[in-house]
Amino acid sequence: MKLLIYALLLIKNSLEETNEILAGCDTSDKNLQIIAIDKIGAIVGNFEGDLIADKAKAIEFAKEIEVLSNQFTLLPVRFGSLMVSTEAILDLLNKNSKEIQNNLLHVENRYEFGLKVMCDSSALKSSLVENSGLVVNSSHAKNLENPNSVYRNWLEDKLKEHRLEELVLNYVDTVIKEITEAIEILGATAKFKKMVSEKTIIDAVFLLAKDQKNEMVDTIIQFQKKYINLMFILTGPWPPYNFVELTLK
Template sequence: MHKLIYAIIHAKKESVCRLMNFDIGIQGIKGRELSAVSFNDIWAVVSDAENKDSEMNNDDALEFAAVTEELSHMFTLLPMRFGSLLKSDAEILKVLEKNYDAIRNNLIKVEGKSEYGLKVFRNSSDIIPVPELAEVKQAEGNSVYKNYILNKFNEYRADETLLEYSEKLKTEIAEHISGLNAVIKCNKVTGGNNVYNAVLLLEKEMTDNLTQTVIGIQSCHKELNMMLTGPWAPYNFVDITLK
């Protein structure tokens, strides 16, 4: 029987028992029972999984995330990416033991903190004007190939301008948020009208302050739409690949 790992939690007391029931009123996906594999103060929360669970779909992923969500209300944890199975409890124990320091450091880094997502969209693409160069204008006599290059070049200019705009926005938002003692990680924009896409890690109690700060930024920028989500388990702030 394979094992599906949901999250690695930081248990306050060390455990000598290496495999235990983990009965805290939560079920795994598809109603499966949760158990825990522990090494000192770090525990992997797992459930059984079929070898050929090829029927896994988005709904299973959502159920999986829901388990992590519930656990995150009770423990400091590192969420696992969906879909990783290990062969056995013994194998999981080996992984915990081998990666103990990295896991523990990451757990301490996220203790008492939550992740938040902040995305900013522009109302329309007009708010960032693209400078037009005389030489990139299309002319009647141009060949197909030249026009092709000119079109591409215009797209390139538009992209570069958007990039510059995003960079400025990053600096501005960072200044506004600086008082909240947050770690900000900027991801690539998702395309379309998205001009800013970041995740933040900060103290759970600071949720309201963050919301107020975002509302404050929004009020200075009528041309932008902000979207703040959270609190999430620290999915974006776990920098480890378990070996």
């Protein structure tokens, strides 16, 4: 018998009370329990046999964490973390208690949201070129008399490509700056990735107070209205997966 760890949690009241809340959670038939030291604990479930990490099990695991996050301040543990005994988990909690507590305090009463900003890449580039006055499709005809024209044309094309990339990056930076300013007002913290793919120009995650949820949604609605050529996709609230910086030893 092994123990599958779902999450680490902050125990605000007594362990008995926390266990009662856990028993009231709709976590199907998992028979979850809390293994704790002082104010931190691990929510675990019994597990027999080998864990085959297929998509269905991963989704089931994620759903359990979501249910638990509605009741507790927690740090989700990556799917597939098994330990062999209660003693091993207590040892793990003990060795890492300070880091766990710091991470838990950081995410307490906060939600995570995800934001993807997508675009029609060609249309966006055309629009940026038009607004900047950058000449992309110049004729090479003037170089035909020059024996080195093929190299010059290649170089010119590369330069234009580079300038176009710069234009797009500057545009993305501008959007990120505006989003950052807007969510700072809400007291949210953010992590951005830009140019994740040709179509996904921004992939961001936010951590914000639970009572700021509606304001966050309204903020993104305003951005969608302003940038009609972009598509803003907000997902959440999520447990704070992206704001855990913890590798347990």
